[in-house]
Amino acid sequence: MSSFSFATSSNIRFGEGCAKTIPSLLDESLSPLFVLTGSDSKRYAQLIGLLTQSGFEVFIHPVNGEPDINTVTLASEAARESGAQCVVAIGGGSVIDTGKAVAALVTNSGKLIDYLEGVGKGKALVHDSLPFMAVPTTAGTGAEVTSNSVIGVPKAGVKVSLRSASMLPTWAVVDPELTYKLPPEIAAYTGMDALIQCLEAYLSKFANPLTDGIAREGLRLAARSIRAACSKELDTDAKADLCAASLCGGIALANAKLGSIHAFAGPLGGMIPAPHGAICASLLVSCFSANLRAFDTRDRDNPSREKMNDVATLLTGNPQAKASYALAWFESLCNDLPLKSLGELGLEHSQIEEAARKSASSSSMKGNPIELTKFELVEILEAAL
Numbered sequence: 001m002s003s004f005s006f007a008t009s010s011n012i013r014f015g016e017g018c019a020k021t022i023p024s025l026l027d028e029s030l031s032p033l034f035v036l037t038g039s040d041s042k043r044y045a046q047l048i049g050l051l052t053q054s055g056f057e058v059f060i061h062p063v064n065g066e067p068d069i070n071t072v073t074l075a076s077e078a079a080r081e082s083g084a085q086c087v088v089a090i091g092g093g094s095v096i097d098t099g100k101a102v103a104a105l106v107t108n109s110g111k112l113i114d115y116l117e118g119v120g121k122g123k124a125l126v127h128d129s130l131p132f133m134a135v136p137t138t139a140g141t142g143a144e145v146t147s148n149s150v151i152g153v154p155k156a157g158v159k160v161s162l163r164s165a166s167m168l169p170t171w172a173v174v175d176p177e178l179t180y181k182l183p184p185e186i187a188a189y190t191g192m193d194a195l196i197q198c199l200e201a202y203l204s205k206f207a208n209p210l211t212d213g214i215a216r217e218g219l220r221l222a223a224r225s226i227r228a229a230c231s232k233e234l235d236t237d238a239k240a241d242l243c244a245a246s247l248c249g250g251i252a253l254a255n256a257k258l259g260s261i262h263a264f265a266g267p268l269g270g271m272i273p274a275p276h277g278a279i280c281a282s283l284l285v286s287c288f289s290a291n292l293r294a295f296d297t298r299d300r301d302n303p304s305r306e307k308m309n310d311v312a313t314l315l316t317g318n319p320q321a322k323a324s325y326a327l328a329w330f331e332s333l334c335n336d337l338p339l340k341s342l343g344e345l346g347l348e349h350s351q352i353e354e355a356a357r358k359s360a361s362s363s364s365m366k367g368n369p370i371e372l373t374k375f376e377l378v379e380i381l382e383a384a385l
C-alpha cells in the first residue's frame, strides 16, 4: 500500500436542529462575524438572529450564484472593511466556497488571480485563514470539509480552485433540516453531486483505506435515499442520509481527489451557464461506461476494475452484482430524477473539442482510475450531449 495522509475539518457537528447550537461553538473574541448567505438571506434570519441575540456583531453579505473572481474579490473587500474576526457561510456550495475564499483572502494580501491554479501564478497562501464556519443548506458538494474553493474565471472560460490545507473549515455544521425546503430539481442535481463525489473518490487512483471506507458508506447512503430525498414529499430520514453522503463525499474527495466527471465539470462550468451538480449528473453514465470499456479492453486485472463491481453491490445490495449492473442502475436513476442532458444544459457540439482539451489537463483527471484517450474524452461528451 502506498503512503497517504488524511485531513478534514477540525470540528464536525451533524444532526437535525444542530444549526441552533452555532453560537455555542463561537467565543466572543470572534466578533464581528462576517456572515455570507445566498441571495435569500431572509431564509436564515432566525439562525442569524441567534448570533445577534448571543451578543455577536454580524455583517451580512448575500451571494448570488456560483462564485467568480469578481464576486469573491468584492466579498473579501467587504469582509476586510468590516473588521471581521470570523467568517460564517450559510448556504450551498456556492456560498461556502465564497466564504472559504474570503476567510483566506482577508489574511493574505494581493490579487485573487495570483493565487489561482492554472490561470494565475498559483502563488501559495502564506497566512492561515480567519476562523471559518461552513453551514451547508444543500446536500451536495461537501464543501464544508474540503480545502478548496471553486471560482469561475470568466475571461478564461473556466472554473479553477483556490486551494490550501489552511482553508479547511474550522467548523462544519451539517443540519439536514436546512435542506428540507430545497426544490426537487435542486435537490436532485446537488444530490447527484454528492453521489458522484463518493463514487469518484472511491475509484480514484489516490484512494486510500480511510477514504475507501468513507466513500463506500457515502455511496451506500446516497443510493438508498437519493430518490426519496428528491421527491416532493418530505422524507426526513432520506434527507439526513443525503446530507451524510455529501459530508462523506467531501471528506473523501479532499483526501483522494476525483475523476473524469469532475475533470469535465471544471471547464464546462466556465463554458456554459449551468449548475455544477447538473453538469456532473449529465456525465455520470457516459463517464462510468467509458471507464468500464477502457478497463475491459486494456487493463482488465486492474484492482480498480474490481472496485467497479463493488460499486454495483453497494448500489443494488446484491453481492453478485457486476459493474454493468451499476451502469444500468445509474441510467435508471438519471431517468427518474428531474435532470438534463449536456445539450439541454447548453453545450453545443462545436464546443466539444475545447471541453475535451481543457478537461485533459484538469487536476481531477489525474484521479481517474484509468487514463482516457483524447478520442475517449470526445466520445464521452458526444454521448452526454
Ligand code: NAD
Pocket: 038, 039, 040, 065, 066, 067, 091, 092, 093, 094, 095, 097, 137, 138, 140, 141, 142, 143, 146, 147, 148, 149, 150, 159, 178, 179, 180, 181, 182, 183, 186, 189, 190, 193, 269, 275, 276, 277
Ligand atoms: P449552489 O450553492 O449554487 O445552490 C444551488 C441553488 O440552490 C441556488 O439557487 C441556491 O440559492 C439554492 N439553495 C441553496 N440552499 C437552499 C435551500 N435550503 N432551499 C432552497 N434553495 C436553496 O449549489 P451547490 O451544488 O451546493 O454548490 C455548487 C458550487 O459548489 C459550484 O460552484 C461548485 O463548483 C462548487 N463545489 C465546490 C466543492 C468544494 O469542495 N469546494 C465541491 C463541489 C462543488
